[in-house]
Amino acid sequence: STLFGVKGQSISDPTEIQSFLDNFNSQAQAVFYKQSEVSWTYYTNITDYNQKLMLDEQLMSAKFSQEAYRNATRFNLTVMTQEDRRLFIKIMDIGTAAQTNETKLAYLNKVQSDMETIYSTAKVTMPSGQRLPLDPDLTQLMATSRNYDELLAAWLGWRAESGGKMKNLYAEYVEYNNEAVKILGHADTGAYWRSWYDTPTFEDDVRALFDQLRPLYEQLHAYARRKLKQIYGNDKFPSSGHIPAHLLGNMWAQQWSSLIDELTPYKGKPTLDVTDEMVRQNYTAIRIFQTADDFFKSLGMIPMPDTFWDKSLLEKPQDGREVVCHASAWDFYNGRDFRIKQCTVITAEDLETAHHEMGHIEYFLQYKDQPVSFRDGANPGFHEAVGDVISLSVQTPEHMHSIGLIPTVSNDTESDINFLMSMALQKIAFLPFGYLIDQWRWSVFRGETTPEKYNEEWWNLRCRYQGISSPVPLTSSDFDPGAKYHIPAGVPYIRYFVSFVIQFQFHKALCDEANYRGPLHRCDIYNSKPAGTLLSNMLKLGSSKPWPEAMNLLTRQRKMDAQPLMDYFKPLLEYLRQENGNDYGWHPICPTDPTEIQEFLDNYSS
Ligand SMILES: C[C@H](N[C@H](C(=O)O)[C@@H]1CCCN1C(=O)[C@@H](N)CC(=O)O)C(=O)N1CCC[C@H]1C(=O)O
Numbered sequence: 001s002t003l004f005g006v007k008g009q010s011i012s013d014p015t016e017i018q019s020f021l022d023n024f025n026s027q028a029q030a031v032f033y034k035q036s037e038v039s040w041t042y043y044t045n046i047t048d049y050n051q052k053l054m055l056d057e058q059l060m061s062a063k064f065s066q067e068a069y070r071n072a073t074r075f076n077l078t079v080m081t082q083e084d085r086r087l088f089i090k091i092m093d094i095g096t097a098a099q100t101n102e103t104k105l106a107y108l109n110k111v112q113s114d115m116e117t118i119y120s121t122a123k124v125t126m127p128s129g130q131r132l133p134l135d136p137d138l139t140q141l142m143a144t145s146r147n148y149d150e151l152l153a154a155w156l157g158w159r160a161e162s163g164g165k166m167k168n169l170y171a172e173y174v175e176y177n178n179e180a181v182k183i184l185g186h187a188d189t190g191a192y193w194r195s196w197y198d199t200p201t202f203e204d205d206v207r208a209l210f211d212q213l214r215p216l217y218e219q220l221h222a223y224a225r226r227k228l229k230q231i232y233g234n235d236k237f238p239s240s241g242h243i244p245a246h247l248l249g250n251m252w253a254q255q256w257s258s259l260i261d262e263l264t265p266y267k268g269k270p271t272l273d274v275t276d277e278m279v280r281q282n283y284t285a286i287r288i289f290q291t292a293d294d295f296f297k298s299l300g301m302i303p304m305p306d307t308f309w310d311k312s313l314l315e316k317p318q319d320g321r322e323v324v325c326h327a328s329a330w331d332f333y334n335g336r337d338f339r340i341k342q343c344t345v346i347t348a349e350d351l352e353t354a355h356h357e358m359g360h361i362e363y364f365l366q367y368k369d370q371p372v373s374f375r376d377g378a379n380p381g382f383h384e385a386v387g388d389v390i391s392l393s394v395q396t397p398e399h400m401h402s403i404g405l406i407p408t409v410s411n412d413t414e415s416d417i418n419f420l421m422s423m424a425l426q427k428i429a430f431l432p433f434g435y436l437i438d439q440w441r442w443s444v445f446r447g448e449t450t451p452e453k454y455n456e457e458w459w460n461l462r463c464r465y466q467g468i469s470s471p472v473p474l475t476s477s478d479f480d481p482g483a484k485y486h487i488p489a490g491v492p493y494i495r496y497f498v499s500f501v502i503q504f505q506f507h508k509a510l511c512d513e514a515n516y517r518g519p520l521h522r523c524d525i526y527n528s529k530p531a532g533t534l535l536s537n538m539l540k541l542g543s544s545k546p547w548p549e550a551m552n553l554l555t556r557q558r559k560m561d562a563q564p565l566m567d568y569f570k571p572l573l574e575y576l577r578q579e580n581g582n583d584y585g586w587h588p589i590c591p592t593d594p595t596e597i598q599e600f601l602d603n604y605s606s
């Protein structure tokens with residue numbers, strides 16, 4: 001059987017159109033609710049039995065989507081209202097569920113789930129003999145150890161136990177995923193994912209944004225490299241200018257906040273890392289989420305409902321259950337049930353993650369009365385930006401002081417630079433990482449990067465854009481992309497790069513609405529009802545309007561624009577330029593043998 005079936009007559013009758021949409025909406029809520037519940041059961045208790053229940057449900061849900069697609073194609077879209085046409089187009093955007101060959105679809109879903117299970121249950125046997133999971137142990141080790149060899153053992157072990165175990169599975173996932181989306185007419189999976197931005201120049205737009213922001217990153221990279229050389233010794237650093245990938249305080253070197261104490265420009269000021277104070281005040285996971293909830297309430301936005309507090313999983317279970325610890329936010333599509341799953345630890349980083357996840361829940365709540373097909377972000381980047389925008393206010397020294405997590409607020413120039421540095425380690429460090437993941441995946445889905453080149457191309461991008469290199473020679477059996485959750489989980493990533501740009505546009509717009517007058521990086525919109533109303537009005541749209549309209553409603557202009565981010569960090573860029581002088585940059589090619597690097601050195605130092 002094929003998806004398209006017989007081409008029915010094209011229905012134009014408005015009553016029939018409306019009853020189809022009403023029917024779909026109520027059926028879809030029931031089907032998606034069931035799928036969410038069964039998935040939740042698996043994600044919070046990884047067993048073969050629960051995986052089978054989830055995979056069976058995914059096939060049921062796919063059949064529902066195929067049926068909805070077939071029925072939707074019988075309608076004449078040209079006579080509809082713009083809104084109804086938009087709904088039909090989204091109802092027909094069924095993704096891999098277009099695969100009507102049940103054996104192939106079942107296999108694709110199984111491979112995807114098996115890769116995510118490998119990632120979520122992987123453990124590393126350390127030299128001490130201890131077997132450590134990523135959450136919380138290896139994450140904590142990468143953040144706190146300053147021992148080169150210990151960090152290397154954790155980093156090597158994690159790659160081997162995660163990515164190293166799924167290389168062949170990934171190649172099959174790519175093949176089956178591409179075959180499924182081609183049925184809908186997409187060129188490949190990357191083209192399908194980019195179609196959600198509904199912007200023909202999207203790839204060029206994000207490249208232009210990345211090129212605009214590279215100088216900021218280059219300066220931060222040079223500064224961090226110099227400080228890390230003082231800690232680990234120059235001999236640990238390749239003369240190509242790259243930073244070894246395991247020294248940045250994070251398993252993927254994607255954010256460097258754990259290095260704040262070593263990288264703070266002006267010592268002797270109160271620390272900006274609130275982790276110790278949170279522990280001293282006996283913060284609990286619940287209190288972390290109440291702090292986030294309190295901020296949304298202060299803006300007059302929608303508080304977390306009772307079901308959220310009853311049904312979320314906010315700490316790693318201690319009963320021996322295996323869970324997917326990677327934090328996530330869940331919409332159960334019944335307008336009442338919304339949950340977060342997070343193996344929360346008491347750190348500044350998890351306070352930030354809690355705001356990120358709660359931002360998703362707030363978006364779910366704001367658009368819960370939209371038709372199901374409009375219960376999405378204006379584009380995926382919008383969904384990633386909501387929590388982070390709130391967190392930009394929360395992390396200001398003023399706000400951290402007001403909630404008792406830092407003793408004093410000193411806003412002399414030096415303290416200001418220290419604060420901007422702490423924010424840059426979170427936001428600027430991330431930019432090349434947020435950009436390169438889907439550069440790699442898009443090239444894989446296009447067939448430009450074949451399985452034997454997976455790992456080499458991954459490191460080409462890491463060396464070129466992130467300026468970090470592997471501390472050990474690469475082998476073609478490695479599959480380092482698999483060491484990052486979103487690759488085995490099949491979750492697109494460019495959304496985070498988009499978010500890290502637009503969240504500063506949103507922050508500026510909300511600070512203006514709150515009548516804040518000072519420098520953007522010290523703005524705290526806490527308690528501003530006007531800011532809360534403006535944000536809510538944009539969130540309520542869901543995906544019912546093209547994202548430029550949502551952008552316009554909030555920021556009074558229609559584009560992604562890196563200027564607010566550049567303005568936010570302007571004082572820091574000046575400081576870094578002074579500090580670094582000519583000592584910045586790296587060879588775009590990964591370090592290999594010394595000779596090749598020597599010629600770079602000759603040119604580079606001249
Ligand atoms: C920690 C965070 N977990 C994701 C997120 O919250 O986006 C989870 C897992 C994948 C999707 N997801 C969801 O919750 C979705 N259901 C949200 C939605 O509904 O769209 C995450 O992965 N982050 C945060 C910063 C950068 C990135 C990282 O850690 O690399």
Ligand SMILES: [Zn+2]
Pocket residue numbers: 356357360383384
């Ligand atoms: Zn997110």
